[in-house]
Amino acid sequence: MSHPPTAPHRASAAEPTTQRANAPDDRPHAIEAQNLIKSFPSGRRREPVRALGGLTLRVRPGEVFGLLGPNGAGKSTTVRILATLSRPDSGSVRVAGVDALADPAAVRRSIGLVSQKPSAAPMMTGRESLEMAARIHGLDRREARRRTDELLDRFGLVDAADRLTKTYSGGMNRKLDVAIGLVNRPSVLFLDEPTTGLDPEARAQMWGEIARMATGTEQDGDTGVTVLLTTHYLDEADHLSDRLAIVDHGQIVAEGTPELLKSQLRGDSVVVEVADTAAAGVAAARLAAHPDLREVTHEGRVVRARTDHGAAVVPSALAVLERAGVVVASATVARPSLDDVYLRHAGRAFEAVA
Structure with a gap:
Protein backbone atom coordinates (compact mmCIF):
# COMPACT_ATOMS: atom_id res chain seq x y z
CA MET A 1 0.00 0.00 0.00
CA SER A 2 1.42 3.39 -0.96
CA HIS A 3 1.55 6.32 1.43
CA PRO A 4 1.51 9.85 -0.01
CA PRO A 5 3.55 12.73 1.35
CA THR A 6 2.17 15.10 3.89
CA ALA A 7 -1.42 16.08 3.07
CA PRO A 8 -4.06 17.99 4.99
CA HIS A 9 -5.79 15.81 7.57
CA ARG A 10 -9.56 15.93 7.27
CA ALA A 11 -10.09 16.41 11.00
CA SER A 12 -8.17 19.67 11.04
CA ALA A 13 -9.01 20.84 7.53
CA ALA A 14 -12.72 20.58 8.15
CA GLU A 15 -13.20 20.92 11.89
CA PRO A 16 -16.47 22.87 11.58
CA THR A 17 -17.96 20.10 9.44
CA THR A 18 -16.89 17.45 11.96
CA GLN A 19 -18.48 19.45 14.74
CA ARG A 20 -21.71 19.64 12.77
CA ALA A 21 -21.55 15.89 12.20
CA ASN A 22 -21.34 15.26 15.95
CA ALA A 23 -24.09 17.72 16.85
CA PRO A 24 -27.85 17.24 16.48
CA ASP A 25 -28.92 18.01 12.94
CA ASP A 26 -32.60 18.21 12.02
CA ARG A 27 -31.95 18.69 8.32
CA PRO A 28 -32.89 15.85 5.96
CA HIS A 29 -30.04 13.51 5.13
CA ALA A 30 -28.20 14.33 1.91
CA ILE A 31 -28.11 10.61 1.12
CA GLU A 32 -30.38 7.96 2.58
CA ALA A 33 -30.37 4.36 1.38
CA GLN A 34 -32.42 1.68 3.09
CA ASN A 35 -31.92 -2.08 2.77
CA LEU A 36 -30.43 -2.09 -0.73
CA ILE A 37 -30.29 -5.52 -2.36
CA LYS A 38 -28.70 -6.04 -5.75
CA SER A 39 -27.73 -9.22 -7.60
CA PHE A 40 -26.15 -9.80 -10.99
CA PRO A 41 -26.47 -12.84 -13.28
CA SER A 42 -23.34 -14.99 -13.21
CA GLY A 43 -23.88 -17.12 -16.31
CA ARG A 44 -25.90 -20.10 -17.44
CA ARG A 45 -27.06 -22.46 -14.67
CA ARG A 46 -25.31 -20.53 -11.95
CA GLU A 47 -26.72 -18.71 -8.97
CA PRO A 48 -26.79 -14.90 -9.30
CA VAL A 49 -23.97 -13.02 -7.61
CA ARG A 50 -25.27 -10.87 -4.77
CA ALA A 51 -23.42 -7.55 -4.79
CA LEU A 52 -25.47 -5.90 -2.03
CA GLY A 53 -27.19 -7.80 0.74
CA GLY A 54 -29.30 -5.24 2.58
CA LEU A 55 -27.00 -2.21 2.71
CA THR A 56 -28.28 0.79 4.67
CA LEU A 57 -26.53 4.15 5.06
CA ARG A 58 -27.28 7.77 5.86
CA VAL A 59 -25.03 10.70 5.02
CA ARG A 60 -25.48 14.10 6.64
CA PRO A 61 -25.34 17.33 4.62
CA GLY A 62 -21.89 18.78 4.17
CA GLU A 63 -19.81 15.83 5.37
CA VAL A 64 -17.30 13.56 3.72
CA PHE A 65 -18.56 10.01 4.12
CA GLY A 66 -16.19 7.20 3.21
CA LEU A 67 -17.17 3.75 1.97
CA LEU A 68 -14.13 1.61 2.77
CA GLY A 69 -13.76 -1.92 1.53
CA PRO A 70 -11.74 -4.21 -0.73
CA ASN A 71 -12.40 -4.53 -4.44
CA GLY A 72 -15.63 -6.44 -4.96
CA ALA A 73 -17.14 -5.45 -1.61
CA GLY A 74 -20.06 -3.60 -3.24
CA LYS A 75 -18.84 0.01 -3.05
CA SER A 76 -19.14 0.85 -6.75
CA THR A 77 -22.49 -0.90 -7.01
CA THR A 78 -23.73 1.29 -4.16
CA VAL A 79 -22.52 4.45 -5.91
CA ARG A 80 -24.13 3.46 -9.19
CA ILE A 81 -27.48 2.99 -7.45
CA LEU A 82 -27.22 6.27 -5.51
CA ALA A 83 -26.24 8.11 -8.70
CA THR A 84 -29.26 6.61 -10.56
CA LEU A 85 -27.11 4.61 -12.99
CA SER A 86 -28.52 1.34 -11.70
CA ARG A 87 -31.64 0.23 -9.85
CA PRO A 88 -31.62 -2.04 -6.81
CA ASP A 89 -33.61 -5.24 -6.77
CA SER A 90 -35.24 -3.87 -3.64
CA GLY A 91 -34.78 -1.08 -1.14
CA SER A 92 -35.25 2.69 -1.14
CA VAL A 93 -32.97 5.61 -2.03
CA ARG A 94 -33.23 9.34 -1.39
CA VAL A 95 -30.53 11.73 -2.60
CA ALA A 96 -30.63 15.52 -2.07
CA GLY A 97 -34.13 15.10 -0.69
CA VAL A 98 -35.47 13.34 -3.80
CA ASP A 99 -36.69 9.76 -4.23
CA ALA A 100 -34.04 8.49 -6.62
CA LEU A 101 -36.14 5.58 -7.85
CA ALA A 102 -39.24 7.67 -8.53
CA ASP A 103 -37.54 10.76 -10.02
CA PRO A 104 -33.97 9.95 -11.13
CA ALA A 105 -33.83 12.99 -13.44
CA ALA A 106 -34.28 15.37 -10.51
CA VAL A 107 -31.50 13.60 -8.61
CA ARG A 108 -29.12 13.92 -11.57
CA ARG A 109 -29.59 17.68 -11.57
CA SER A 110 -28.36 17.84 -7.96
CA ILE A 111 -25.38 15.49 -8.05
CA GLY A 112 -21.92 15.14 -9.53
CA LEU A 113 -20.26 11.81 -10.25
CA VAL A 114 -16.60 10.97 -10.68
CA SER A 115 -16.42 7.32 -11.66
CA GLN A 116 -13.37 5.09 -11.89
CA LYS A 117 -13.31 5.53 -15.67
CA PRO A 118 -12.13 8.85 -17.18
CA SER A 119 -14.89 11.32 -18.07
CA ALA A 120 -13.05 13.33 -20.71
CA ALA A 121 -12.69 12.25 -24.34
CA PRO A 122 -8.98 11.76 -25.18
CA MET A 123 -9.28 13.67 -28.47
CA MET A 124 -10.82 16.75 -26.82
CA THR A 125 -8.99 19.44 -24.90
CA GLY A 126 -9.56 19.98 -21.21
CA ARG A 127 -11.40 23.19 -21.98
CA GLU A 128 -13.65 21.51 -24.55
CA SER A 129 -14.45 18.68 -22.13
CA LEU A 130 -15.51 21.07 -19.39
CA GLU A 131 -17.53 23.32 -21.68
CA MET A 132 -19.35 20.33 -23.15
CA ALA A 133 -20.19 19.04 -19.66
CA ALA A 134 -21.47 22.48 -18.69
CA ARG A 135 -23.71 22.72 -21.77
CA ILE A 136 -25.08 19.22 -21.12
CA HIS A 137 -26.08 20.44 -17.66
CA GLY A 138 -28.02 23.31 -19.22
CA LEU A 139 -25.63 26.25 -18.88
CA ASP A 140 -25.76 28.72 -21.74
CA ARG A 141 -22.63 29.32 -23.79
CA ARG A 142 -21.42 32.34 -21.81
CA GLU A 143 -22.03 30.74 -18.42
CA ALA A 144 -20.42 27.48 -19.59
CA ARG A 145 -17.26 29.34 -20.56
CA ARG A 146 -17.20 31.25 -17.27
CA ARG A 147 -17.66 28.07 -15.24
CA THR A 148 -14.97 26.33 -17.30
CA ASP A 149 -12.50 29.14 -16.61
CA GLU A 150 -13.29 28.96 -12.88
CA LEU A 151 -12.65 25.24 -12.69
CA LEU A 152 -9.53 25.27 -14.84
CA ASP A 153 -8.04 27.86 -12.52
CA ARG A 154 -9.21 26.08 -9.36
CA PHE A 155 -7.63 22.77 -10.37
CA GLY A 156 -4.42 24.24 -11.76
CA LEU A 157 -5.17 23.24 -15.36
CA VAL A 158 -5.04 26.65 -17.06
CA ASP A 159 -1.70 25.99 -18.78
CA ALA A 160 -2.93 22.62 -20.08
CA ALA A 161 -6.46 23.76 -20.92
CA ASP A 162 -5.99 23.68 -24.71
CA ARG A 163 -4.06 20.43 -24.87
CA LEU A 164 -5.72 17.13 -25.80
CA THR A 165 -6.52 15.22 -22.65
CA LYS A 166 -4.72 12.15 -24.00
CA THR A 167 -1.50 14.08 -23.29
CA TYR A 168 -2.43 14.66 -19.63
CA SER A 169 -0.76 12.81 -16.79
CA GLY A 170 -2.86 10.54 -14.57
CA GLY A 171 -3.10 13.23 -11.92
CA MET A 172 -4.14 15.90 -14.41
CA ASN A 173 -6.82 13.66 -15.88
CA ARG A 174 -8.18 12.90 -12.41
CA LYS A 175 -8.33 16.63 -11.61
CA LEU A 176 -10.23 17.18 -14.83
CA ASP A 177 -12.64 14.37 -13.92
CA VAL A 178 -13.40 16.04 -10.58
CA ALA A 179 -13.80 19.42 -12.26
CA ILE A 180 -16.34 17.88 -14.65
CA GLY A 181 -18.14 16.41 -11.65
CA LEU A 182 -18.43 19.87 -10.11
CA VAL A 183 -19.44 21.77 -13.24
CA ASN A 184 -23.13 21.94 -12.27
CA ARG A 185 -22.40 22.99 -8.65
CA PRO A 186 -23.82 19.77 -7.18
CA SER A 187 -25.02 19.53 -3.59
CA VAL A 188 -23.86 15.88 -3.50
CA LEU A 189 -20.68 14.59 -5.14
CA PHE A 190 -19.85 10.91 -5.59
CA LEU A 191 -16.15 10.05 -5.88
CA ASP A 192 -15.59 6.41 -6.80
CA GLU A 193 -11.96 5.44 -6.04
CA PRO A 194 -10.72 8.94 -7.00
CA THR A 195 -7.02 8.30 -6.36
CA THR A 196 -6.54 4.79 -7.76
CA GLY A 197 -3.46 4.72 -9.98
CA LEU A 198 -2.16 8.12 -8.90
CA ASP A 199 1.40 8.68 -7.72
CA PRO A 200 1.90 9.83 -4.10
CA GLU A 201 2.17 13.53 -5.01
CA ALA A 202 -1.01 13.45 -7.11
CA ARG A 203 -2.82 11.56 -4.33
CA ALA A 204 -1.84 14.22 -1.81
CA GLN A 205 -3.10 16.98 -4.13
CA MET A 206 -6.41 15.16 -4.57
CA TRP A 207 -6.73 14.75 -0.79
CA GLY A 208 -6.36 18.49 -0.40
CA GLU A 209 -8.98 19.22 -3.03
CA ILE A 210 -11.49 16.80 -1.49
CA ALA A 211 -11.08 18.44 1.91
CA ARG A 212 -11.48 21.86 0.29
CA MET A 213 -14.68 20.82 -1.50
CA ALA A 214 -16.33 19.73 1.72
CA THR A 215 -15.36 22.80 3.73
CA GLY A 216 -16.14 25.07 0.76
CA THR A 217 -15.59 28.79 0.39
CA GLU A 218 -17.73 31.56 -0.94
CA GLN A 219 -15.00 32.19 -3.52
CA ASP A 220 -15.38 28.66 -4.87
CA GLY A 221 -19.16 28.95 -4.93
CA ASP A 222 -19.33 25.25 -4.06
CA THR A 223 -19.90 25.58 -0.35
CA GLY A 224 -20.72 22.60 1.81
CA VAL A 225 -20.75 19.91 -0.86
CA THR A 226 -21.65 16.51 0.57
CA VAL A 227 -19.03 14.01 -0.59
CA LEU A 228 -19.46 10.25 -0.68
CA LEU A 229 -16.06 8.72 -1.28
CA THR A 230 -15.31 5.07 -2.02
CA THR A 231 -11.80 3.82 -1.44
CA HIS A 232 -9.76 0.72 -0.69
CA TYR A 233 -6.96 2.79 0.86
CA LEU A 234 -7.04 2.70 4.67
CA ASP A 235 -5.01 5.89 5.02
CA GLU A 236 -7.29 7.74 2.61
CA ALA A 237 -10.44 6.81 4.51
CA ASP A 238 -8.79 7.71 7.81
CA HIS A 239 -7.58 11.15 6.66
CA LEU A 240 -10.56 12.34 4.64
CA SER A 241 -13.71 10.95 6.23
CA ASP A 242 -15.86 12.73 8.79
CA ARG A 243 -17.54 9.35 9.11
CA LEU A 244 -17.03 6.09 7.28
CA ALA A 245 -18.64 2.73 6.78
CA ILE A 246 -16.72 -0.50 6.26
CA VAL A 247 -18.32 -2.58 3.53
CA ASP A 248 -17.81 -6.34 3.37
CA HIS A 249 -19.64 -8.73 1.03
CA GLY A 250 -22.30 -6.14 0.21
CA GLN A 251 -23.11 -5.16 3.79
CA ILE A 252 -21.96 -2.49 6.20
CA VAL A 253 -20.19 -4.17 9.10
CA ALA A 254 -19.06 -1.05 10.99
CA GLU A 255 -19.85 2.67 10.86
CA GLY A 256 -18.69 5.80 12.69
CA THR A 257 -15.92 8.37 12.77
CA PRO A 258 -12.45 6.89 12.20
CA GLU A 259 -11.41 7.83 15.72
CA LEU A 260 -14.53 6.33 17.27
CA LEU A 261 -14.10 3.05 15.42
CA LYS A 262 -10.46 2.80 16.47
CA SER A 263 -11.18 3.81 20.07
CA GLN A 264 -13.64 0.92 20.40
CA LEU A 265 -10.66 -1.45 20.18
Whole structure:
Protein backbone atom coordinates (compact mmCIF):
# COMPACT_ATOMS: atom_id res chain seq x y z
CA MET A 1 0.00 0.00 0.00
CA SER A 2 1.42 3.39 -0.96
CA HIS A 3 1.55 6.32 1.43
CA PRO A 4 1.51 9.85 -0.01
CA PRO A 5 3.55 12.73 1.35
CA THR A 6 2.17 15.10 3.89
CA ALA A 7 -1.42 16.08 3.07
CA PRO A 8 -4.06 17.99 4.99
CA HIS A 9 -5.79 15.81 7.57
CA ARG A 10 -9.56 15.93 7.27
CA ALA A 11 -10.09 16.41 11.00
CA SER A 12 -8.17 19.67 11.04
CA ALA A 13 -9.01 20.84 7.53
CA ALA A 14 -12.72 20.58 8.15
CA GLU A 15 -13.20 20.92 11.89
CA PRO A 16 -16.47 22.87 11.58
CA THR A 17 -17.96 20.10 9.44
CA THR A 18 -16.89 17.45 11.96
CA GLN A 19 -18.48 19.45 14.74
CA ARG A 20 -21.71 19.64 12.77
CA ALA A 21 -21.55 15.89 12.20
CA ASN A 22 -21.34 15.26 15.95
CA ALA A 23 -24.09 17.72 16.85
CA PRO A 24 -27.85 17.24 16.48
CA ASP A 25 -28.92 18.01 12.94
CA ASP A 26 -32.60 18.21 12.02
CA ARG A 27 -31.95 18.69 8.32
CA PRO A 28 -32.89 15.85 5.96
CA HIS A 29 -30.04 13.51 5.13
CA ALA A 30 -28.20 14.33 1.91
CA ILE A 31 -28.11 10.61 1.12
CA GLU A 32 -30.38 7.96 2.58
CA ALA A 33 -30.37 4.36 1.38
CA GLN A 34 -32.42 1.68 3.09
CA ASN A 35 -31.92 -2.08 2.77
CA LEU A 36 -30.43 -2.09 -0.73
CA ILE A 37 -30.29 -5.52 -2.36
CA LYS A 38 -28.70 -6.04 -5.75
CA SER A 39 -27.73 -9.22 -7.60
CA PHE A 40 -26.15 -9.80 -10.99
CA PRO A 41 -26.47 -12.84 -13.28
CA SER A 42 -23.34 -14.99 -13.21
CA GLY A 43 -23.88 -17.12 -16.31
CA ARG A 44 -25.90 -20.10 -17.44
CA ARG A 45 -27.06 -22.46 -14.67
CA ARG A 46 -25.31 -20.53 -11.95
CA GLU A 47 -26.72 -18.71 -8.97
CA PRO A 48 -26.79 -14.90 -9.30
CA VAL A 49 -23.97 -13.02 -7.61
CA ARG A 50 -25.27 -10.87 -4.77
CA ALA A 51 -23.42 -7.55 -4.79
CA LEU A 52 -25.47 -5.90 -2.03
CA GLY A 53 -27.19 -7.80 0.74
CA GLY A 54 -29.30 -5.24 2.58
CA LEU A 55 -27.00 -2.21 2.71
CA THR A 56 -28.28 0.79 4.67
CA LEU A 57 -26.53 4.15 5.06
CA ARG A 58 -27.28 7.77 5.86
CA VAL A 59 -25.03 10.70 5.02
CA ARG A 60 -25.48 14.10 6.64
CA PRO A 61 -25.34 17.33 4.62
CA GLY A 62 -21.89 18.78 4.17
CA GLU A 63 -19.81 15.83 5.37
CA VAL A 64 -17.30 13.56 3.72
CA PHE A 65 -18.56 10.01 4.12
CA GLY A 66 -16.19 7.20 3.21
CA LEU A 67 -17.17 3.75 1.97
CA LEU A 68 -14.13 1.61 2.77
CA GLY A 69 -13.76 -1.92 1.53
CA PRO A 70 -11.74 -4.21 -0.73
CA ASN A 71 -12.40 -4.53 -4.44
CA GLY A 72 -15.63 -6.44 -4.96
CA ALA A 73 -17.14 -5.45 -1.61
CA GLY A 74 -20.06 -3.60 -3.24
CA LYS A 75 -18.84 0.01 -3.05
CA SER A 76 -19.14 0.85 -6.75
CA THR A 77 -22.49 -0.90 -7.01
CA THR A 78 -23.73 1.29 -4.16
CA VAL A 79 -22.52 4.45 -5.91
CA ARG A 80 -24.13 3.46 -9.19
CA ILE A 81 -27.48 2.99 -7.45
CA LEU A 82 -27.22 6.27 -5.51
CA ALA A 83 -26.24 8.11 -8.70
CA THR A 84 -29.26 6.61 -10.56
CA LEU A 85 -27.11 4.61 -12.99
CA SER A 86 -28.52 1.34 -11.70
CA ARG A 87 -31.64 0.23 -9.85
CA PRO A 88 -31.62 -2.04 -6.81
CA ASP A 89 -33.61 -5.24 -6.77
CA SER A 90 -35.24 -3.87 -3.64
CA GLY A 91 -34.78 -1.08 -1.14
CA SER A 92 -35.25 2.69 -1.14
CA VAL A 93 -32.97 5.61 -2.03
CA ARG A 94 -33.23 9.34 -1.39
CA VAL A 95 -30.53 11.73 -2.60
CA ALA A 96 -30.63 15.52 -2.07
CA GLY A 97 -34.13 15.10 -0.69
CA VAL A 98 -35.47 13.34 -3.80
CA ASP A 99 -36.69 9.76 -4.23
CA ALA A 100 -34.04 8.49 -6.62
CA LEU A 101 -36.14 5.58 -7.85
CA ALA A 102 -39.24 7.67 -8.53
CA ASP A 103 -37.54 10.76 -10.02
CA PRO A 104 -33.97 9.95 -11.13
CA ALA A 105 -33.83 12.99 -13.44
CA ALA A 106 -34.28 15.37 -10.51
CA VAL A 107 -31.50 13.60 -8.61
CA ARG A 108 -29.12 13.92 -11.57
CA ARG A 109 -29.59 17.68 -11.57
CA SER A 110 -28.36 17.84 -7.96
CA ILE A 111 -25.38 15.49 -8.05
CA GLY A 112 -21.92 15.14 -9.53
CA LEU A 113 -20.26 11.81 -10.25
CA VAL A 114 -16.60 10.97 -10.68
CA SER A 115 -16.42 7.32 -11.66
CA GLN A 116 -13.37 5.09 -11.89
CA LYS A 117 -13.31 5.53 -15.67
CA PRO A 118 -12.13 8.85 -17.18
CA SER A 119 -14.89 11.32 -18.07
CA ALA A 120 -13.05 13.33 -20.71
CA ALA A 121 -12.69 12.25 -24.34
CA PRO A 122 -8.98 11.76 -25.18
CA MET A 123 -9.28 13.67 -28.47
CA MET A 124 -10.82 16.75 -26.82
CA THR A 125 -8.99 19.44 -24.90
CA GLY A 126 -9.56 19.98 -21.21
CA ARG A 127 -11.40 23.19 -21.98
CA GLU A 128 -13.65 21.51 -24.55
CA SER A 129 -14.45 18.68 -22.13
CA LEU A 130 -15.51 21.07 -19.39
CA GLU A 131 -17.53 23.32 -21.68
CA MET A 132 -19.35 20.33 -23.15
CA ALA A 133 -20.19 19.04 -19.66
CA ALA A 134 -21.47 22.48 -18.69
CA ARG A 135 -23.71 22.72 -21.77
CA ILE A 136 -25.08 19.22 -21.12
CA HIS A 137 -26.08 20.44 -17.66
CA GLY A 138 -28.02 23.31 -19.22
CA LEU A 139 -25.63 26.25 -18.88
CA ASP A 140 -25.76 28.72 -21.74
CA ARG A 141 -22.63 29.32 -23.79
CA ARG A 142 -21.42 32.34 -21.81
CA GLU A 143 -22.03 30.74 -18.42
CA ALA A 144 -20.42 27.48 -19.59
CA ARG A 145 -17.26 29.34 -20.56
CA ARG A 146 -17.20 31.25 -17.27
CA ARG A 147 -17.66 28.07 -15.24
CA THR A 148 -14.97 26.33 -17.30
CA ASP A 149 -12.50 29.14 -16.61
CA GLU A 150 -13.29 28.96 -12.88
CA LEU A 151 -12.65 25.24 -12.69
CA LEU A 152 -9.53 25.27 -14.84
CA ASP A 153 -8.04 27.86 -12.52
CA ARG A 154 -9.21 26.08 -9.36
CA PHE A 155 -7.63 22.77 -10.37
CA GLY A 156 -4.42 24.24 -11.76
CA LEU A 157 -5.17 23.24 -15.36
CA VAL A 158 -5.04 26.65 -17.06
CA ASP A 159 -1.70 25.99 -18.78
CA ALA A 160 -2.93 22.62 -20.08
CA ALA A 161 -6.46 23.76 -20.92
CA ASP A 162 -5.99 23.68 -24.71
CA ARG A 163 -4.06 20.43 -24.87
CA LEU A 164 -5.72 17.13 -25.80
CA THR A 165 -6.52 15.22 -22.65
CA LYS A 166 -4.72 12.15 -24.00
CA THR A 167 -1.50 14.08 -23.29
CA TYR A 168 -2.43 14.66 -19.63
CA SER A 169 -0.76 12.81 -16.79
CA GLY A 170 -2.86 10.54 -14.57
CA GLY A 171 -3.10 13.23 -11.92
CA MET A 172 -4.14 15.90 -14.41
CA ASN A 173 -6.82 13.66 -15.88
CA ARG A 174 -8.18 12.90 -12.41
CA LYS A 175 -8.33 16.63 -11.61
CA LEU A 176 -10.23 17.18 -14.83
CA ASP A 177 -12.64 14.37 -13.92
CA VAL A 178 -13.40 16.04 -10.58
CA ALA A 179 -13.80 19.42 -12.26
CA ILE A 180 -16.34 17.88 -14.65
CA GLY A 181 -18.14 16.41 -11.65
CA LEU A 182 -18.43 19.87 -10.11
CA VAL A 183 -19.44 21.77 -13.24
CA ASN A 184 -23.13 21.94 -12.27
CA ARG A 185 -22.40 22.99 -8.65
CA PRO A 186 -23.82 19.77 -7.18
CA SER A 187 -25.02 19.53 -3.59
CA VAL A 188 -23.86 15.88 -3.50
CA LEU A 189 -20.68 14.59 -5.14
CA PHE A 190 -19.85 10.91 -5.59
CA LEU A 191 -16.15 10.05 -5.88
CA ASP A 192 -15.59 6.41 -6.80
CA GLU A 193 -11.96 5.44 -6.04
CA PRO A 194 -10.72 8.94 -7.00
CA THR A 195 -7.02 8.30 -6.36
CA THR A 196 -6.54 4.79 -7.76
CA GLY A 197 -3.46 4.72 -9.98
CA LEU A 198 -2.16 8.12 -8.90
CA ASP A 199 1.40 8.68 -7.72
CA PRO A 200 1.90 9.83 -4.10
CA GLU A 201 2.17 13.53 -5.01
CA ALA A 202 -1.01 13.45 -7.11
CA ARG A 203 -2.82 11.56 -4.33
CA ALA A 204 -1.84 14.22 -1.81
CA GLN A 205 -3.10 16.98 -4.13
CA MET A 206 -6.41 15.16 -4.57
CA TRP A 207 -6.73 14.75 -0.79
CA GLY A 208 -6.36 18.49 -0.40
CA GLU A 209 -8.98 19.22 -3.03
CA ILE A 210 -11.49 16.80 -1.49
CA ALA A 211 -11.08 18.44 1.91
CA ARG A 212 -11.48 21.86 0.29
CA MET A 213 -14.68 20.82 -1.50
CA ALA A 214 -16.33 19.73 1.72
CA THR A 215 -15.36 22.80 3.73
CA GLY A 216 -16.14 25.07 0.76
CA THR A 217 -15.59 28.79 0.39
CA GLU A 218 -17.73 31.56 -0.94
CA GLN A 219 -15.00 32.19 -3.52
CA ASP A 220 -15.38 28.66 -4.87
CA GLY A 221 -19.16 28.95 -4.93
CA ASP A 222 -19.33 25.25 -4.06
CA THR A 223 -19.90 25.58 -0.35
CA GLY A 224 -20.72 22.60 1.81
CA VAL A 225 -20.75 19.91 -0.86
CA THR A 226 -21.65 16.51 0.57
CA VAL A 227 -19.03 14.01 -0.59
CA LEU A 228 -19.46 10.25 -0.68
CA LEU A 229 -16.06 8.72 -1.28
CA THR A 230 -15.31 5.07 -2.02
CA THR A 231 -11.80 3.82 -1.44
CA HIS A 232 -9.76 0.72 -0.69
CA TYR A 233 -6.96 2.79 0.86
CA LEU A 234 -7.04 2.70 4.67
CA ASP A 235 -5.01 5.89 5.02
CA GLU A 236 -7.29 7.74 2.61
CA ALA A 237 -10.44 6.81 4.51
CA ASP A 238 -8.79 7.71 7.81
CA HIS A 239 -7.58 11.15 6.66
CA LEU A 240 -10.56 12.34 4.64
CA SER A 241 -13.71 10.95 6.23
CA ASP A 242 -15.86 12.73 8.79
CA ARG A 243 -17.54 9.35 9.11
CA LEU A 244 -17.03 6.09 7.28
CA ALA A 245 -18.64 2.73 6.78
CA ILE A 246 -16.72 -0.50 6.26
CA VAL A 247 -18.32 -2.58 3.53
CA ASP A 248 -17.81 -6.34 3.37
CA HIS A 249 -19.64 -8.73 1.03
CA GLY A 250 -22.30 -6.14 0.21
CA GLN A 251 -23.11 -5.16 3.79
CA ILE A 252 -21.96 -2.49 6.20
CA VAL A 253 -20.19 -4.17 9.10
CA ALA A 254 -19.06 -1.05 10.99
CA GLU A 255 -19.85 2.67 10.86
CA GLY A 256 -18.69 5.80 12.69
CA THR A 257 -15.92 8.37 12.77
CA PRO A 258 -12.45 6.89 12.20
CA GLU A 259 -11.41 7.83 15.72
CA LEU A 260 -14.53 6.33 17.27
CA LEU A 261 -14.10 3.05 15.42
CA LYS A 262 -10.46 2.80 16.47
CA SER A 263 -11.18 3.81 20.07
CA GLN A 264 -13.64 0.92 20.40
CA LEU A 265 -10.66 -1.45 20.18
CA ARG A 266 -9.15 -1.59 23.66
CA GLY A 267 -5.38 -1.80 23.88
CA ASP A 268 -2.63 -2.12 21.27
CA SER A 269 -2.24 -4.44 18.32
CA VAL A 270 0.60 -6.99 18.34
CA VAL A 271 1.58 -8.36 14.93
CA VAL A 272 4.03 -11.24 14.61
CA GLU A 273 5.24 -12.57 11.26
CA VAL A 274 6.68 -16.11 11.34
CA ALA A 275 8.60 -18.28 8.91
CA ASP A 276 5.70 -20.18 7.30
CA THR A 277 1.97 -20.80 7.52
CA ALA A 278 2.35 -24.00 9.53
CA ALA A 279 4.38 -22.12 12.13
CA ALA A 280 1.65 -19.45 12.28
CA GLY A 281 -0.84 -22.00 13.56
CA VAL A 282 1.56 -23.13 16.27
CA ALA A 283 2.37 -19.52 17.18
CA ALA A 284 -1.30 -18.58 17.43
CA ALA A 285 -2.02 -21.53 19.73
CA ARG A 286 0.89 -20.64 22.03
CA LEU A 287 0.11 -16.92 22.12
CA ALA A 288 -3.57 -17.58 22.83
CA ALA A 289 -2.47 -19.03 26.17
CA HIS A 290 -0.42 -15.93 27.04
CA PRO A 291 -2.12 -14.13 29.96
CA ASP A 292 -1.52 -10.65 28.50
CA LEU A 293 -2.76 -11.36 24.97
CA ARG A 294 -6.31 -11.72 23.66
CA GLU A 295 -8.20 -11.92 20.35
CA VAL A 296 -5.41 -13.99 18.79
CA THR A 297 -5.90 -14.73 15.08
CA HIS A 298 -3.63 -15.86 12.28
CA GLU A 299 -3.75 -15.49 8.51
CA GLY A 300 -0.98 -16.74 6.25
CA ARG A 301 2.29 -16.17 8.10
CA VAL A 302 0.91 -13.34 10.27
CA VAL A 303 -0.37 -13.72 13.82
CA ARG A 304 -2.31 -10.85 15.41
CA ALA A 305 -3.35 -10.21 18.98
CA ARG A 306 -4.43 -7.39 21.28
CA THR A 307 -2.87 -6.36 24.57
CA ASP A 308 -3.23 -3.75 27.30
CA HIS A 309 0.50 -3.79 28.01
CA GLY A 310 1.94 -2.36 24.79
CA ALA A 311 5.54 -3.15 23.88
CA ALA A 312 6.19 -4.59 27.35
CA VAL A 313 4.48 -7.82 26.32
CA VAL A 314 6.73 -8.47 23.33
CA PRO A 315 9.73 -10.02 25.13
CA SER A 316 7.63 -12.61 26.94
CA ALA A 317 5.61 -13.37 23.79
CA LEU A 318 8.82 -13.94 21.81
CA ALA A 319 10.14 -16.16 24.59
CA VAL A 320 6.99 -18.29 24.36
CA LEU A 321 7.48 -18.70 20.61
CA GLU A 322 11.20 -19.47 20.98
CA ARG A 323 10.43 -22.28 23.42
CA ALA A 324 7.91 -23.64 20.89
CA GLY A 325 10.58 -23.63 18.17
CA VAL A 326 8.80 -20.95 16.11
CA VAL A 327 11.11 -18.74 14.02
CA VAL A 328 9.95 -15.10 14.16
CA ALA A 329 10.66 -12.81 11.19
CA SER A 330 9.29 -9.62 12.78
CA ALA A 331 7.18 -8.36 15.66
CA THR A 332 5.50 -4.96 15.96
CA VAL A 333 3.20 -3.15 18.37
CA ALA A 334 0.92 -0.31 17.27
CA ARG A 335 -2.10 1.69 18.31
CA PRO A 336 -5.42 0.53 16.84
CA SER A 337 -5.82 1.15 13.10
CA LEU A 338 -8.64 0.83 10.59
CA ASP A 339 -7.07 -2.48 9.58
CA ASP A 340 -7.68 -3.67 13.15
CA VAL A 341 -11.26 -2.39 12.94
CA TYR A 342 -11.80 -4.34 9.72
CA LEU A 343 -10.28 -7.45 11.28
CA ARG A 344 -12.61 -7.16 14.25
CA HIS A 345 -15.78 -6.79 12.18
CA ALA A 346 -15.00 -8.80 9.02
CA GLY A 347 -12.94 -11.57 10.61
CA ARG A 348 -9.86 -11.04 8.45
CA ALA A 349 -7.21 -8.42 7.85
CA PHE A 350 -8.06 -5.75 5.30
CA GLU A 351 -4.60 -5.87 3.72
CA ALA A 352 -5.16 -9.54 2.89
CA VAL A 353 -8.17 -8.80 0.66
CA ALA A 354 -7.65 -5.24 -0.62
